[in-house]
Amino acid sequence: xxxxxxxxxxxxxxxxxxxxxxxxxxxxxxxxxxxxxxxxxxxxxxxxxxxxxxxxxxxxxxxxxxxxxxxxxxxxxxxxxxxxxxxxxxxxxxxxxxxxxxxxxxxxxxxxxxxxxxxxxxxxxxxxxxxxxxxxxxxxxxxxxxxxxxxxxxxxxxxxxxxxxxxxxxxxxxxxxxxxxxxxxxxxxxxxxxxxxxxxxxxxxxxxxxxxxxxxxxxxxxxxxxxxxxxxxxxxxxxxxxxxxxxxxxxxxxxxxxxxxxxxxxxxxxxxxxxxxxxxxxxxxxxxxxxxxxxxxxxxxxxxxxxxxxxxxxxxxxxxxxxxxxxxxxxxxxxxxxxxxxxx
Amino acid sequence: xxxxxxxxxxxxxxxxxxxxxxxxxxxxxxxxxxxxxxxxxxxxxxxxxxxxxxxxxxxxxxxxxxxxxxxxxxxxxxxxxxxxxxxxxxxxxxxxxxxxxxxxxxxxxxxxxxxxxxxxxxxxxxxxxxxxxxxxxxxxxxxxxxxxxxxxxxxxxxxxxxxxxxxxxxxxxxxxxxxxxxxxxxxxxxxxxxxxxxxxxxxxxxxxxxxxxxxxxxxxxxxxxxxxxxxxxxxxxxxxxxxxxxxxxxxxxxxxxxxxxxxxxxxxxxxxxxxxxxxxxxxxxxxxxxxxxxxxxxxxxxxxxxxxxxxxxxxxxxxxxxxxxxxxxxxxxxxxxxxxxxxx
DNA sequence: CCTCCTCGTGGAATCGATTACACGAGGGAT
DNA sequence: ATCCCTCGTGTAATCGATTCCACGAGGAGG
Numbered sequence: 001x002x003x004x005x006x007x008x009x010x011x012x013x014x015x016x017x018x019x020x021x022x023x024x025x026x027x028x029x030x031x032x033x034x035x036x037x038x039x040x041x042x043x044x045x046x047x048x049x050x051x052x053x054x055x056x057x058x059x060x061x062x063x064x065x066x067x068x069x070x071x072x073x074x075x076x077x078x079x080x081x082x083x084x085x086x087x088x089x090x091x092x093x094x095x096x097x098x099x100x101x102x103x104x105x106x107x108x109x110x111x112x113x114x115x116x117x118x119x120x121x122x123x124x125x126x127x128x129x130x131x132x133x134x135x136x137x138x139x140x141x142x143x144x145x146x147x148x149x150x151x152x153x154x155x156x157x158x159x160x161x162x163x164x165x166x167x168x169x170x171x172x173x174x175x176x177x178x179x180x181x182x183x184x185x186x187x188x189x190x191x192x193x194x195x196x197x198x199x200x201x202x203x204x205x206x207x208x209x210x211x212x213x214x215x216x217x218x219x220x221x222x223x224x225x226x227x228x229x230x231x232x233x234x235x236x237x238x239x240x241x242x243x244x245x246x247x248x249x250x251x252x253x254x255x256x257x258x259x260x261x262x263x264x265x266x267x268x269x270x271x272x273x274x275x276x277x278x279x280x281x282x283x284x285x286x287x288x289x290x291x292x293x294x295x296x297x298x299x300x301x302x303x304x305x306x307x308x309x310x311x312x313x314x315x316x317x318x319x320x321x322x323x324x325x326x327x328x329x330x331x332x333x334x335x336x337x338x339x340x341x342x343x344x
Numbered sequence: 345x346x347x348x349x350x351x352x353x354x355x356x357x358x359x360x361x362x363x364x365x366x367x368x369x370x371x372x373x374x375x376x377x378x379x380x381x382x383x384x385x386x387x388x389x390x391x392x393x394x395x396x397x398x399x400x401x402x403x404x405x406x407x408x409x410x411x412x413x414x415x416x417x418x419x420x421x422x423x424x425x426x427x428x429x430x431x432x433x434x435x436x437x438x439x440x441x442x443x444x445x446x447x448x449x450x451x452x453x454x455x456x457x458x459x460x461x462x463x464x465x466x467x468x469x470x471x472x473x474x475x476x477x478x479x480x481x482x483x484x485x486x487x488x489x490x491x492x493x494x495x496x497x498x499x500x501x502x503x504x505x506x507x508x509x510x511x512x513x514x515x516x517x518x519x520x521x522x523x524x525x526x527x528x529x530x531x532x533x534x535x536x537x538x539x540x541x542x543x544x545x546x547x548x549x550x551x552x553x554x555x556x557x558x559x560x561x562x563x564x565x566x567x568x569x570x571x572x573x574x575x576x577x578x579x580x581x582x583x584x585x586x587x588x589x590x591x592x593x594x595x596x597x598x599x600x601x602x603x604x605x606x607x608x609x610x611x612x613x614x615x616x617x618x619x620x621x622x623x624x625x626x627x628x629x630x631x632x633x634x635x636x637x638x639x640x641x642x643x644x645x646x647x648x649x650x651x652x653x654x655x656x657x658x659x660x661x662x663x664x665x666x667x668x669x670x671x672x673x674x675x676x677x678x679x680x681x682x683x684x685x686x687x688x
Numbered sequence: 689c690c691t692c693c694t695c696g697t698g699g700a701a702t703c704g705a706t707t708a709c710a711c712g713a714g715g716g717a718t
Numbered sequence: 719a720t721c722c723c724t725c726g727t728g729t730a731a732t733c734g735a736t737t738c739c740a741c742g743a744g745g746a747g748g
Contacts (some may be wrong), residue, residue, distance in 0.1 A: 001481075003704055014728045019706060029726060044477075049457040050397045051704035054733050059394070069423055072416070079413055082440060091454055093437050096426060110435055113393040133388075137345075221620070253624045276565070280597045282626030347734055358698045363736060373696060395734030398703050693746080701738080710729080718721085 002043040010039035022047060053115065062092045062303060063111035064120045065104055067146070067188075068219065069096040071247055072275040073292060074122070077145065080296025081120060088304050090117070097124045099185070099219055105130040112139065118303045122146045125187040140306040144299040146189045154306070154314045156299040158290040160272060161197045166321040167270055167288060168201035171240050174328040176268055180213035180238035182227045182248045191219075194244045194272055213238055217248045224251025232259055232267075240268035240327060246275050249285060268327040284324035291317045346387040354383035366391060397459065406436045406647060407455035408464045409448055411490070411532075412563065413440040415591055416619040417636060418466070421489065424640025425464060432648050434461070441468045443529075443563055449474040456483065462647045466490045469531040484650040488643040490533045498650070500643040500659045501533075502634040504616060505541045510665040511614055511632060512545035515584050518672040520612055524557035524582035526571045526592045535563075538588045538616055557582055561592045568595025576603055576611075584612035584671060590619050593629060612671040628668035635661045 004022075008015040013032055020028050021036040039045070053059045062085050066074045078094055085092045093116065095107025104121075105128040111119060112130075118140035121131060127148045135141055135151050147155040171179060181198050184191030199209045212234060215227030224243055228251065231238050243249035249271035256263055263269050263283055271278070274289035298315045306312035348366075352359045357376055364372045365380040383389070397403045406429050410418045422438055429436045437460065439451025448465075449472040455463060456474075462484035465475060471492045479485055479495050491499040515523060525542050528535030543553045556578060559571030568587055572595065575582055587593035593615035600607055607613050607627055615622070618633035642659045650656035 004706095005704080015705080016707075016728060016730095017726080020727090023706080025707095027724090027726060032726075046453070046457055048398075048459060048704050050394055050403070050459050051733090052706075053394045054392075054398050054735085055704080055706045057733075069419055070416075072414075075413055075419055079440060086450075091437070091458075093435070096423060106430075109390070113390055114435075115392060115394050250620060250624065257624075276594060277621040277625070280594065280601075280626060281621070281624045282628075284626075348736095349734080359735080360698060360700095360737080361696080364697090367736080369737095371694095371696060376696080392734050395703090396736075398705085399734080399736045401703075689748100691746100691748080693744100695742105695744090697741085697743105699738105699740085702736085703734105706732085708729105708731085711727085712725105713727105714723100714725090716721105716723085718719100 001048075002045045003048065004045075006043055007036065007039045007045050010043060011035040057115070059115050059117055060090050061114070061116045062090050062118050062120060062300070063095065063107075063114075063116040064092050065095040065097055065107045065111070066122050067097050067099050067104075067124050068247075069094070069098075071219070071245065071273075072277070073246060073273040073290070074145075076292045077122075077296045080293040081144075081300055084297040084300040085304075088300065090300075090304070092120075099124050101125040101128045104128055108134055118142070118307045120144055120299055120303055123148050123188070125185075127151065140303060140312075142299050142303040142306065142312060144295060149189070154302050154312045156295055156302055156315045158295055158317045158319045160194060160288055160290070160319040161200075163288040163319040163321045164194065164197040165201045165204070167242065167286070168198070168205065168207075170286070170321065170323060171268065171270070171327055172205050172207075174268070176240040176327070177207060178213070178236065178239045179207065179209070180215065180231050180241050181209070182215045182217045182224055182241060182243045182252065184217060184219045184244045184248075186216075188219075191244065198242060217244065217251075219245045219247060221247045221251035221254070224248030225255045226251075228252040228255035232256075232261070238267070240270070243269070243271045246271050246273040246278070246287070249287075253281065253285075263326050264328045270327055274322050278324065281326075283326050285326045286324045287322050288319050289322050290319045345392075346389045347392065348389075350387055351380065351383045351389050354387060355379040401459070403459050403461055404434050405458070405460045406434050406462050406464060406644070407439065407451075407458075407460040408436050409439040409441055409451045409455070410466050411441050411443050411448075411468050412591075413438070413442075415563070415589065415617075416621070417590060417617040417634070418489075420636045421466075421640045424637040425488075425644055428641040428644040432644065434644075434648070436464075443468050445469040445472045448472055452478055462486070462651045464488055464643055464647055467492050467532070469529075471495065484647060484656075486643050486647040486650065486656060488639060493533070498646050498656045498658045500639055500646055502639055502661045502663045504538060504632055504634070504663040505544075507632040507663040507665045508538065508541040509545040509548070511586065511630070512542070512549065512551075514630070514665065514667060515612065515614070515671055516549050516551075518612070520584040520671070521551060522557070522580065522582045523551065523553070523584045523586065524559065524575050525553070526559045526561045526568055526585060526587045526596065528561060528563045528588045528592075530560075532563075535588065542586060561588065561595075563589050563591060565591045565595035565598070568592030569599045570595075572596040572599035576600075576605070582611070584614070587613070587615045590615050590617040590622070590631070593631075597625065597629075607670050608672045614671055618666050622668065625670075627670050629670045630668045631666050632663050633666050634663045 004015050008018045018036050021033050082092050097104035104124045108130040122145040141153045143155045183195045202209050217223035217227050271287045274287040278285040302312040348359050352362045362380050365377050426436050441448035448468045452474040466489040485497045487499045527539045546553050561567035561571050614630045616632045618631040622629040646656040
């Protein structure tokens with residue numbers, strides 16, 4: 001592959017001049033510029049990004065470590081991140097942690113070894129050594145979706161509190177009183193927060209959240225299935241189940257179907273994170289939608305700010321409830337309402 | 345960040361010796377090895393992958409350019425690729441082409457600039473200039489899922505012909521005679537092959553595939569919706585629709601639901617590519633499942649073979665039909681069968 | 689005792705770029 | 719005519735590793 005030396009020889013100029021042309025440096029004659037461009041063209045020359053990075057100490061690359069690529073929420077996030085990064089002249093390398101702290105650490109170290117300019121992380125746990133090290137070492141870093149308390153890094157996330165309140169109101173309005181949640185890992189902020197928000201919203205209606213109605217999941221479909229089976233085995237099973245992410249909702253659907261039960265007649269279901277498939281499941285699933293794309297873009301902007309030496313502020317965007325049929329029929333058509341039954 | 349020089353100084357040895365220890369070179373004294381290891385530990389030193397790559401001309405990185413990350417099929421492929429690559433000591437950088445040739449070319453050139461050791465591509469089109477250039481320039485390369493005829497590059501893919509025959513047999517057995525297909529872009533091999541296989545299978549039953557029953561899609565949900573609307577507007581709409589990928593099937597479902605029609609009663613639906621959500625859609629969708637993970641792993645192995653100078657053979661794995669309810673009830677319970685109706 | 693290997697080590701070249709510094713040519717001001 | 723700038727260019731140092739080559743010490747063999 002042709003190097004800058006070959007171009008210099010071909011153009012009859014020094015490598016310094018070639019480099020200047022390549023980088024749009026002002027003090028280059030029009031003649032030299034033309035000769036270099038022609039030589040580049042003839043040789044099909046492309047600058048070696050590796051060599052350039054070594055010299056400039058900048059790779060124009062961002063690292064993104066996400067918890068689980070197979071989760072459509074994170075895929076969408078990754079896509080938005082890559083788009084915004086590309087618009088700002090950066091590439092992104094994605095590392096998939098698969099909800100495993102050891103894999104997360106592997107990716108963080110690999111990315112750091114590659115000397116990426118900045119790191120976007122959605123931490124799987126409370127803070128693996130590699131990640132905390134990176135944060136302390138001053139690597140430009142931004143947390144997205146999840147974060148680690150006590151670490152001084154901007155956080156770009158979405159606040160589901162309001163939407164969870166709306167969800168509980170919706171469930172309450174539909175007559176459900178025994179509400180359960182499939183929680184995410186306690187080591188993650190989103191794992192804890194969603195439970196807290198749910199409990200708080202329940203409290204506003206004077207409803208309890210007994211321990212038996214808090215199932216411990218791991219954000220994967222399998223755990224959603226297991227936890228739901230546990231709920232169904234209870235002497236007094238819940239009337240509604242709220243899954244803290246879309247994959248666990250899929251697992252819950254599996255478990256409910258395996259029992260020959262039906263949603264929402266036998267049990268209501270709602271999920272955190274809205275995805276295109278929820279429109280077409282049987283029944284369509286009521287979900288809390290995050291502004292995923294905007295989250296990804298904001299995170300990249302914050303990170304690039306950090307890289308550029310600016311502060312890079314935290315961002316919190318609201319999530320919103322999207323009502324479908326998995327919790328019961330909307331009030332307008334709700335047949336067993338006493339008020340309506342008496343009117344005709 | 346500490347460099348090899350710092351380690352050498354700390355250990356009281358030359359950089360050459362440090363490098364030898366780091367790379368497990370045999371002729372190093374036990375004493376030197378210990379001192380270097382200790383110095384590395386003390387300084388928290390990690391070798392700079394950029395510098396190493398410049399010198400050795402190997403990045404231990406693979407590029408993967410896929411057509412669309414948001415498509416669960418490709419996400420699963422990407423995950424398998426990363427896993428196998430990691431097992432073999434490689435990282436992978438994913439480029440998402442979003443079914444756009446220009447984006448595909450952007451990623452190919454960016455990856456080449458980064459001097460990746462090998463390239464895995466699922467081409468979006470008939471061959472963009474950058475990609476063909478890479479192939480000609482001798483970059484180790486393997487096509488996965490889709491390929492470009494006439495280019496001398498190993499192909500790892502799945503053969504759907506048998507499964508498509510099974511599907512047509514299934515549809516025929518259920519009484520469907522007017523069968524339509526939502527095709528992928530003609531520029532892709534999978535776009536063409538699936539139509540060909542479908543037509544061939546239809547022929548075996550003496551069924552035609554009229555032009556009006558071949559809808560031109562682009563592997564995205566939107567096109568599935570549009571094409572299906574067109575089918576539904578026909579004077580004689582098809583009785584069954586076969587979508588050439590899962591996203592177009594999603595779009596088809598959208599369109600059918602928007603008309604207030606039901607699957608499979610009003611129209612049957614089947615898809616190429618099986619995904620977890622198809623179990624829970626309304627109704628569960630009959631699909632052709634590819635051995636996606638195995639495809640990804642085989643592709644990586646072939647590519648690494650190529651990088652190591654070996655041949656790296658093409659691989660073709662069979663797909664299989666997974667019957668669910670979207671084409672009609674299984675024969676055992678099929679109510680409107682004349683044979684059964686006469687018996688009671 | 690001398691020669692020849694082997695072994696461990698260090699010096700220095702190298703990969704392909706960027707960039708500080710030096711230098712010569714040419715133009716404007718005095 | 720002299721001086722000083724500016725402009726365009728080239729030389730060479732540099733980034734952080736790997737690796738060829740040379741060298742000295744020590745052991746084996748003659």
